[in-house]
Amino acid sequence: MSSESKIEWTERTWNPVKGCTKISPGCKHCYAETMSVRLKAMGTPGYEDGFKLRTLAHRLGEPLKRKTPTVYFVNSMSDLFHENVPKDFIHQVFDTIEQASWHTFQILTKRADRMESFFIERKPPINVWLGVSVEDQEYGVPRIDNLRRIKDVTIRFLSVEPLLEDIGKVNLTDIDWVIVGGESGKKARPMKLEWVESIRQQCEREQVAFFFKQWGGWGVDGVKRAKKVNGRELHGRTWDEMPEIL
Numbered sequence: 001m002s003s004e005s006k007i008e009w010t011e012r013t014w015n016p017v018k019g020c021t022k023i024s025p026g027c028k029h030c031y032a033e034t035m036s037v038r039l040k041a042m043g044t045p046g047y048e049d050g051f052k053l054r055t056l057a058h059r060l061g062e063p064l065k066r067k068t069p070t071v072y073f074v075n076s077m078s079d080l081f082h083e084n085v086p087k088d089f090i091h092q093v094f095d096t097i098e099q100a101s102w103h104t105f106q107i108l109t110k111r112a113d114r115m116e117s118f119f120i121e122r123k124p125p126i127n128v129w130l131g132v133s134v135e136d137q138e139y140g141v142p143r144i145d146n147l148r149r150i151k152d153v154t155i156r157f158l159s160v161e162p163l164l165e166d167i168g169k170v171n172l173t174d175i176d177w178v179i180v181g182g183e184s185g186k187k188a189r190p191m192k193l194e195w196v197e198s199i200r201q202q203c204e205r206e207q208v209a210f211f212f213k214q215w216g217g218w219g220v221d222g223v224k225r226a227k228k229v230n231g232r233e234l235h236g237r238t239w240d241e242m243p244e245i246l
Contacts, residue, residue, distance in 0.1 A: 008213055008232075008240075009179055010073040010106055016060050016093055017078040017085055018046055019053035023110055025164055026135030029187050032077045053082060055089050063100040071104045081111035081118065090118060098125045108133060108159050112146035119150045129155035129177075129243075136164045148174050155243045161213060162188075166195045172206040176243045181213030188217025190224070196234060209241035 134140035162183030182191035
């Protein structure tokens, strides 16, 4: 179902797919998996089998019912380009996106190779933003090239969350927006200020919008907290830059 989102960089979530499997270090403490356990315990429809991947065809038309122009994060509880999501179903998701032309849809994936292959046969709708997760150098950074090779994308973005290490110098050519954040939860891994600052400076040099989402379970002082650190300040200010199209 579609619902208002607490994610700072979007307005609502839409989940025509739920559930996933782990493929890289960024997945280790998946928030969606934890949330699925809670939703199952609460008896929430669609989560009877917890985090098992499942397509939910009855949700495909939900954005069409909302007439107020809205920014949707697609599949906050899954990955649209998971290898077990049928290609025909992915096409149905994009059929809805094209029909709901008054909305904006943000799609984020760790399966960047499958996303690239999908758009060889279909042009991305003008109202969709495509993004990849970039948690480290080995798994995350190579996804950027997959994203960059997709043609005719209105907005390309990177979700550098959870940032697990210094990702070094990044090629930001044709990237419009970078989100950075630390990991949350009891087992959160640390994020260092110098890693964040390196990315911010690169964005500034390349004139790429920079959005700092959260410190997560660790503070800027390098001390782990019992609860999520709500502070979003970096150098005494918040960084809420968005792509120019908004």
